[in-house]
Amino acid sequence: MIRIATRRSPLAKWQANHVAGLLRAGEPGLDVRLHELVTKGDKILDVALARVGGKGLFVKEIEDALLAGDAEIAVHSMKDLPAVLAEGLVVGAVPVREDPRDALCSPKHQTWDRLPRGGTVGTSSLRRAAQLKALRPDLHIEVIRGNVETRLRKASEGLDAVVLAYAGLRRLGLAEHATQVFSPEEMLPAVAQGALALEARASDAATLARLAPLDHPETRHRVEAERGLLRRLEGGCQVPIAAHATVAGGQVTLRALVASLDGARVVRGERTGPVAGASALGEALGEELLSRGAAEILKELEGTAEPVPH
Numbered sequence: 017m018i019r020i021a022t023r024r025s026p027l028a029k030w031q032a033n034h035v036a037g038l039l040r041a042g043e044p045g046l047d048v049r050l051h052e053l054v055t056k057g058d059k060i061l062d063v064a065l066a067r068v069g070g071k072g073l074f075v076k077e078i079e080d081a082l083l084a085g086d087a088e089i090a091v092h093s094m095k096d097l098p099a100v101l102a103e104g105l106v107v108g109a110v111p112v113r114e115d116p117r118d119a120l121c122s123p124k125h126q127t128w129d130r131l132p133r134g135g136t137v138g139t140s141s142l143r144r145a146a147q148l149k150a151l152r153p154d155l156h157i158e159v160i161r162g163n164v165e166t167r168l169r170k171a172s173e174g175l176d177a178v179v180l181a182y183a184g185l186r187r188l189g190l191a192e193h194a195t196q197v198f199s200p201e202e203m204l205p206a207v208a209q210g211a212l213a214l215e216a217r218a219s220d221a222a223t224l225a226r227l228a229p230l231d232h233p234e235t236r237h238r239v240e241a242e243r244g245l246l247r248r249l250e251g252g253c254q255v256p257i258a259a260h261a262t263v264a265g266g267q268v269t270l271r272a273l274v275a276s277l278d279g280a281r282v283v284r285g286e287r288t289g290p291v292a293g294a295s296a297l298g299e300a301l302g303e304e305l306l307s308r309g310a311a312e313i314l315k316e317l318e319g320t321a322e323p324v325p326h
């Protein structure tokens with residue numbers, strides 16, 4: 017029997033069931049079950065995520081379940097995974113990536129350039145907020161929480177638009193609610209957006225052998241570059257950091273930016289190199305951005321987040 021630890025949100029369960037299906041397809045008759053958990057991040061729905069300790073919130077309890085032996089595999093949105101994993105755990109496979117771009121959902125106005133002057137857009141992501149402000153300084157940003165369906169509802173009730181990951185909409189069969197998909201030039205995606213991480217205990221050779229065929233090397237190289245950058249910038253999600261890598265002909269190209277909260281300052285960079293050095297390439301681009309102004313932006317952001325509740 018294989019148990020997959022997952023959060024209870026519809027998106028998390030879709031992703032866990034998707035991986036269960038991939039495992040069963042490779043090994044017909046395999047008994048795969050979901051081990052559902054409610055994480056701290058799911059319980060604190062009324063506060064901006066950025067202010068309650070960020071990414072680790074969704075991940076820690078799931079990693080604890082793996083370490084306690086209550087499950088063999090954890091399926092995470094890799095975007096939600098901190099740059100450093102819990103001791104004793106590894107990413108056993110990175111399956112093929114869904115579309116990493118962000119989507120605008122605006123049944124009233126359709127596209128970002130047609131939003132009314134001074135309009136209000138909902139997002140809980142500082143990265144999306146900063147890039148929206150860079151495109152349209154007149155817009156107001158409203159912090160919204162809740163699962164994808166809840167946030168989508170706000171686009172037709174009260175707000176002029178919401179911005180969500182296109183990947184989540186596609187997985188949940190809600191892609192038709194996207195009225196515009198941002199180009200990476202307009203809005204650079206989050207590190208690893210659209211990618212899944214299949215995590216297991218480093219000591220569990222049997223599970224790692226089952227996961228290995230699910231790995232998609234091109235996706236892995238892309239997220240290695242993006243996460244290399246994140247590691248160098250030591251970015252929690254209190255920071256507007258964006259990165260998007262592509263792979264062609266054995267070369268990885270990484271584009272990244274760090275923005276101030278109001279979008280007034282944006283430090284951008286790009287690098288290309290062999291896929292074998294994807295992670296180091298990401299770190300090197302992170303270093304370059306730091307030296308070109310990102311360090312000042314990150315320093316200013318320090319201390320703007322409120323203490324993490326325990």
Ligand SMILES: NCc1[nH]cc(CCC(=O)O)c1CC(=O)O
Nearest residue numbers: 093095180181183184209210211
């Ligand atoms: N922060 C929550 C989260 N984590 C992963 C996704 C979408 C799926 C993905 O990026 O793989 C979402 C929803 C969203 O940002 O709209």
